[in-house]
């Protein structure tokens with residue numbers, strides 16, 4: 001599976017795992033068996049017989065018919081690729097691709113683009129009155145990346161019994177939304193069953209197919225038919241992912257691919273923060289969770305499920321958009337090597353991440369010495385922030401590389417190597433600042449003081 005836009009790739013992975021869930025509806029035990037032995041043709045055919053296949057055909061899948069009374073809006077297909085600047089919000093910026101990069105697609109690819117719109121694009125990115133989907137905008141996804149496509153898809157399939165046992169829900173509607181569209185002001189999470197939530201809609205949508213051949217901008221295949229535009233009408237209510245929904249006590253629907261942060265006033269999807277954010281910093285909380293005074297971060301359901309199955313032998317993918325109001329300011333698509341055995345090995349991941357965070361903390365303290373000089377604090381903060389961003393950004397690759405050794409090295413050796421590598425990176429960043437300000441004597445003196453702080457990192461903890 002290879003797509004030019006990594007967000008299409010991410011959406012496709014999410015969609016395949018969700019589709020397999022609908023087809024197989026496995027229990028945890030069955031899913032474990034499928035992962036070990038695969039699925040026979042008989043098992044697959046039997047599963048297919050149990051679902052109403054018509055709801056998944058080209059015309060119906062994820063498309064509830066446009067109501068006659070609704071005000072229909074048209075848009076170019078590029079709007080379904082986040083990160084392309086063509087929203088009408090004043091603050092809508094796209095960084096990654098040009099509109100011409102996604103002008104025409106084949107009818108097959110409309111499904112993944114439609115899915116991406118509903119699951120990964122924030123309403124505001126789409127236009128000032130865009131609808132926000134069930135996961136909200138900019139939610140992080142963590143997905144299991146197996147050795148091959150089969151294990152990847154199966155490992156991201158949701159065990160229905162286990163999922164339901166993890167939720168405090170009594171009566172749910174399990175019909176797909178294009179079977180039974182949402183109506184009303186507030187879409188309460190506890191009424192939304194698994195299948196309904198996995199493919200939750202925020203728009204009635206229709207794609208205009210023309211009898212004109214094209215080379216699809218998304219999959220690269222040639223097609224006798226093309227799609228350049230789509231039509232849409234917003235659903236009328238709100239999910240718990242929006243302010244309206246939250247105020248109406250809709251609650252956030254626990255999407256199985258998204259880590260959750262529990263705060264005093266409820267559960268939220270974990271989102272990337274700003275364009276300088278790098279996923280490694282939060283990675284521990286995505287695999288084992290993290291508790292602070294004010295919040296509790298829990299790994300995505302799919303990660304917990306895989307651990308429960310006795311997981312191992314896979315990598316973990318962290319992906320999503322970094323959204324700021326109407327803009328997409330960054331994109332995350334990071335693959336992490338994971339321990340062979342999750343039950344005994346997950347702390348090793350934490351060792352590496354913590355080493356990176358310790359070094360970051362010391363770098364910050366070292367740079368803080370500059371504030372004592374008495375210079376304009378904005379000027380000093382500028383220097384500091386710049387250095388911190390450089391470190392967190394360079395550390396991303398280093399951490400991913402260090403984790404490649406997670407199965408080969410002893411815990412203490414792993415930690416030692418991590419501190420060394422990451423400290424080396426911090427020293428490089430720090431040295432650059434010292435060189436730059438070597439003729440500014442007060443600042444340079446402060447930096448020399450700070451250098452001692454930085455050198456000490458790792459010495460105490462080792």
Ligand SMILES: [Zn+2]
Pocket residue numbers: 105106107108109216217218219220221
């Ligand atoms: Zn295509």
